[in-house]
Amino acid sequence: MPSSKGFRGRKIQRTTRETPIGDVVDGLLRDRVLAAGVRVGRLAASWERIVGPRLASETAPVSLEGGVLAVAASTGPWGAQARFLADEIRKQANAALGSEEVARVQIVIRRDPQKGL
Numbered sequence: 001m002p003s004s005k006g007f008r009g010r011k012i013q014r015t016t017r018e019t020p021i022g023d024v025v026d027g028l029l030r031d032r033v034l035a036a037g038v039r040v041g042r043l044a045a046s047w048e049r050i051v052g053p054r055l056a057s058e059t060a061p062v063s064l065e066g067g068v069l070a071v072a073a074s075t076g077p078w079g080a081q082a083r084f085l086a087d088e089i090r091k092q093a094n095a096a097l098g099s100e101e102v103a104r105v106q107i108v109i110r111r112d113p114q115k116g117l
Helices: 021-030 034-044 047-051 075-085 086-097
Strands: 057-065 068-073 104-109
Touching: 034 047, 034 057, 034 086, 047 057, 057 075, 068 075, 068 086, 075 086, 075 104, 086 104
Parallel strands: 068 104
Antiparallel strands: 057 068
């Protein structure tokens, strides 16, 4: 079994009976760790529309936990620009998600913001 953070302590029940793929996908999307990744993936897919093309080339969403959207910026000046626009990023991210899930935007500096997406 995988040993990554999201799989520790899980009790996975195996079965030999057939399960419709829709039930499998529904179960995966109910999983908090995977669902968080799906939401970040949705934001990443529409990131240019959320922040504009220039800022999108220097930033990327990296996580969404507890209402905090972490956004990586390539340099300090781009981080400052994203910080200045944090409230607008929050509003646009919520619009893209179709919910009020993002309560706050936190900026982190990472040389390659898109790495890992």
